[in-house]
Amino acid sequence: MTERYAALLRGIMPSNPNMRNEKLRGVLEGLGYERVASILASGNLTFATKSTDPAVLEDRIQQALSAELGIPGGTLIRSYPELRDLLDRDPFDGRVHERGTYLTVTFFKNDVIEADLSEFADDPLTKVIGYDHPTRAFLTVLDNSTGVTPPFMGRLEKIYGKDITTRTWLTVQRVVKKMES
Template sequence: MTKYVAFLRAVNVGKRTVKMEDLRQQLDAAGFKNVKTYIQSGNVMFESGSTNAAALSDKIGKLLLKNYGFEVPTIIRSVAQLEAVVKQTPFPGIVPDKSRQIYVSFLSGPVGPHAAQVIASLQSAAETLHMTAGEVYTMIKKDLEIKPLDVVAQLEKKLGIPCTTRNWATVNKVIW
């Protein structure tokens, strides 16, 4: 069995309400094992005998559409992949606090050849971005007089693929 984390995009925002207790029960009934959730923002940990993350994402997405009536982009990483995300941070030794925050945006698939240009265009004195094959790390410096541009909100649109973002604390907490 492989341990996974499913990151659900934009749940419990506005009218897109998904109760985590109900979701755990539904996923359990659908054959997922040891289903757990972390906070209400759509972080689901589970085990599966499948090694096909795309198929698992599709299965969860269809279950959410059927049971809640709206599509929920679902991005899945194995716990081993998340451990690598933490180890390869481009911001080693930086502990997020009130003056600096670190976010990881999980990309749903490969990005086009324009991605490096997009990332470069979003850099500023207040926001530092670093892209890997499947994630974009963002450090936001809040202690400057410059207001951050909230590039995290712009990533999906500018890269042209679905993504979902979690803060550094959440990324570390969902590794089980």
């Protein structure tokens, strides 16, 4: 039986010809994965496979991306049940993704035993919702209504390293919808 997964790729720039969706899909198809699809143009792929070890999938996909397309970034895998459960629990408590409430989910490659939720207390443009252990994700609401980009991503990398990738809540919803089709 096959399982459905999302590959969330780090550092994808669609302007780079090697990072376009058709090439990214081609790498996963070349690995023998089924039902490969892309969502938006920012490194979101869904696929099905019999393999059920996310760490093995991450390594295998990242090695292929590096060897075939020269993409050094990072690959984070989440299963359909993990992402579906996150959506069903609605950790943003009904907030709507819009200019003043830009909902973000930062996925971590590894679990964080204790996320420092106070790290952004001094940033009036960033509200930390919390850390979600089941999906290994940091949940935040960014205020983009001022025209000033919050320094959130840089600070998050400085604290937790580069084995992370951030998606909007809308993108996570689109990924799950694609996994269900």
